[in-house]
Amino acid sequence: MNALLHGRLTGLLALGAVIAVLPAFLPNNFYLDIAILAGFNAVVCVGLNLLIGYAGQISLGHAGFFGIGAYASGVLVGVYGWPPVLALLAGAVFVGLLAFLVAKPILRLKGHYLAMATLGIGIIVSIVLRTESGLTGGPDGMMVEPFRIFGVELYGEKVWYWVVGVLLVGVVWLSLNLIDSPMGRALRAVHGSEVAAEVVGVDTARFKVLVFVLSAVFASVAGSLFAHYTGLITPAKADFFKSIELVTMVVFGGMASTFGAVVGAVVLTLLPQALTVFQDYQQIVLGGILMATMVFMPKGLLPTLAALLPARRRA
Amino acid sequence: MKMLATNAYGADLSPDTTAQARRVGPPILKVEHLSREFGGVLAIGDLSFTIAAGDIHSIIGPNGAGKTTLFNLVTGVYKPSGGRVLFDGADVSGMAPYRLAARGMSRTFQNLQIFFNMTALENVMVGRHLHLNTRLLPALFRFPSLVRKDREAKDRAAQLMTEVGLERYIDADAASMPYGALKRLEIARALASEPKLLLLDEPAAGLNATESREIDEVIKSVAAAGVTIVLVEHDMKMVMGISHRITALNQGRMLAEGTPQEVAANADVIAAYLGAAP
Numbered sequence: 001m002n003a004l005l006h007g008r009l010t011g012l013l014a015l016g017a018v019i020a021v022l023p024a025f026l027p028n029n030f031y032l033d034i035a036i037l038a039g040f041n042a043v044v045c046v047g048l049n050l051l052i053g054y055a056g057q058i059s060l061g062h063a064g065f066f067g068i069g070a071y072a073s074g075v076l077v078g079v080y081g082w083p084p085v086l087a088l089l090a091g092a093v094f095v096g097l098l099a100f101l102v103a104k105p106i107l108r109l110k111g112h113y114l115a116m117a118t119l120g121i122g123i124i125v126s127i128v129l130r131t132e133s134g135l136t137g138g139p140d141g142m143m144v145e146p147f148r149i150f151g152v153e154l155y156g157e158k159v160w161y162w163v164v165g166v167l168l169v170g171v172v173w174l175s176l177n178l179i180d181s182p183m184g185r186a187l188r189a190v191h192g193s194e195v196a197a198e199v200v201g202v203d204t205a206r207f208k209v210l211v212f213v214l215s216a217v218f219a220s221v222a223g224s225l226f227a228h229y230t231g232l233i234t235p236a237k238a239d240f241f242k243s244i245e246l247v248t249m250v251v252f253g254g255m256a257s258t259f260g261a262v263v264g265a266v267v268l269t270l271l272p273q274a275l276t277v278f279q280d281y282q283q284i285v286l287g288g289i290l291m292a293t294m295v296f297m298p299k300g301l302l303p304t305l306a307a308l309l310p311a312r313r314r315a
Numbered sequence: 316m317k318m319l320a321t322n323a324y325g326a327d328l329s330p331d332t333t334a335q336a337r338r339v340g341p342p343i344l345k346v347e348h349l350s351r352e353f354g355g356v357l358a359i360g361d362l363s364f365t366i367a368a369g370d371i372h373s374i375i376g377p378n379g380a381g382k383t384t385l386f387n388l389v390t391g392v393y394k395p396s397g398g399r400v401l402f403d404g405a406d407v408s409g410m411a412p413y414r415l416a417a418r419g420m421s422r423t424f425q426n427l428q429i430f431f432n433m434t435a436l437e438n439v440m441v442g443r444h445l446h447l448n449t450r451l452l453p454a455l456f457r458f459p460s461l462v463r464k465d466r467e468a469k470d471r472a473a474q475l476m477t478e479v480g481l482e483r484y485i486d487a488d489a490a491s492m493p494y495g496a497l498k499r500l501e502i503a504r505a506l507a508s509e510p511k512l513l514l515l516d517e518p519a520a521g522l523n524a525t526e527s528r529e530i531d532e533v534i535k536s537v538a539a540a541g542v543t544i545v546l547v548e549h550d551m552k553m554v555m556g557i558s559h560r561i562t563a564l565n566q567g568r569m570l571a572e573g574t575p576q577e578v579a580a581n582a583d584v585i586a587a588y589l590g591a592a593p
Binding site: 174177178181182183184185186188189191192193195196197198199200201202203204210214256 | 461
């Protein structure tokens with residue numbers, strides 16, 4: 001108990017410390033921008049990890065929820081003049097409802113079938129965003145107004161870095177809290193053995209739906225803020241490849257490890273930038289690194305590294 | 316010769332003096348004309364029996380007799396093709412397992428169903444699910460009341476692990492535990508839900524003689540605490556030693572029912588097990 005509490009606090013403090021000192025080592029806004037993108041990905045991945053890593057359900061459609069959040073903010077603020085905070089909340093509520101409606105039927109599916117169903121949701125979202133060009137600007141995307149709150153406009157990498165940093169620490173805190181709670185154990189039990197969870201009273205369907213909705217809402221909030229940060233969103237942010245990228249980050253970092261999801265998101269956001277030196281061979285090198293990692297570290301980056309440290313087992 | 320088949324429940328029928336000394340409890344589980352078929356094959360056919368509160372009631376029968384199917388029907392894992400299951404007087408036929416758990420029914424599995432992605436203690440803590448705050452917001456924001464009850468649940472889980480003889484595995488990962496210990500871990504997890512009725516599906520399967528005897532003691536102490544036990548087990552020494560009543564099945568149908576002595580002496584039971592000439 002003590003050790004667990006200890007582990008949660010030290011992990012959070014470590015994450016906070018890294019976020020706090022990192023800007024000192026980033027020479028210019030280009031690097032800050034990459035850090036911000038990594039942070040947005042990490043927020044989505046922490047939520048997705050609750051679904052994939054802890055509850056053992058797959059989703060290949062989470063970029064769709066990210067995209068709905070982004071476009072909700074873009075359209076409601078830009079076209080209808082809503083305050084950004086309200087637009088963000090409206091997007092999150094809409095995504096939550098949508099996720100709730102689709103979760104019941106699709107979460108009855110398992111394995112490949114669930115993957116296909118969630119894939120379908122993501123594809124439908126990205127088709128709608130591409131074709132409803134009157135509102136969304138179609139394949140070219142749309143400009144998004146800056147985020148304003150209490151008359152203050154959030155602008156520039158230096159400001160957004162701290163916004164994303166605080167958001168990430170908050171999301172990690174929520175995730176760690178959830179995992180170490182009766183509901184968190186119920187989620188992991190669903191992963192371990194659904195029938196065994198049921199016979200001690202766990203309504204497995206309810207918890208699968210809940211975690212699906214929660215992870216979708218995380219993605220939506222990240223999408224909304226991302227849209228305000230970049231000022232330009234395109235349907236590509238909601239498409240299949242983005243969904244795959246998110247799942248890859250979770251698996252690469254380490255399933256059922258909140259900090260693993262953060263590490264996976266950060267590493268896989270940085271890696272393509274670092275590999276630009278390979279120019280035309282960039283994608284091949286990236287693919288090679290991913291394959292090698294999964295072959296030699298099937299549990300993912302962070303759990304494998306954590307297991308190498310003798311005293312600590314829990315990441 | 317179907318001696319003491321259905322509705323044979325009554326202490327006066329029993330020649331066994333120890334059984335006479337026991338007060339027979341009210342029925343806690345009633346199975347009425349239960350049947351279940353899989354693609355035309357009858358796994359359970361027109362089966363009726365009653366289990367009295369406070370008993371250790373064993374279900375025996377050769378392989379394929381339908382014992383595990385019966386468990387799955389009673390606990391809601393399968394839906395019956397016909398008939399009813401009454402638990403505590405209420406019709407619970409086909410009710411989802413988690414609802415039955417809330418009414419006080421839990422079970423273990425013949426093929427282990429352990430949460431291998433958790434520690435042993437956490438496995439048992441999942442068993443406390445019904446007694447804890449399992450809502451989302453209190454979990455996300457770590458409400459103090461939730462944390463306090465969670466700590467109590469942890470203590471209770473550790474206590475249960477000690478009671479079933481698993482104190483040395485309290486901090487272990489479930490995946491690192493030996494088979495015999497996992498069998499007991501399932502019992503501890505089921506007990507954590509505080510069931511009135513506990514169904515044990517072959518708790519001694521794959522255990523050596525010493526381990527079997529220990530499981531035997533665990534079952535007896537659970538029953539002594541007032542939990543009604545339904546036991547499916549192939550270890551006849553255990554079954555004959557601890558059961559108050561035995562129901563024998565063969566090919567999904569009732570073969571015999573009575574005290575251990577009655578069932579052991581039943582010619583149909585002997586024939587089913589040994590394959591006597593018709």
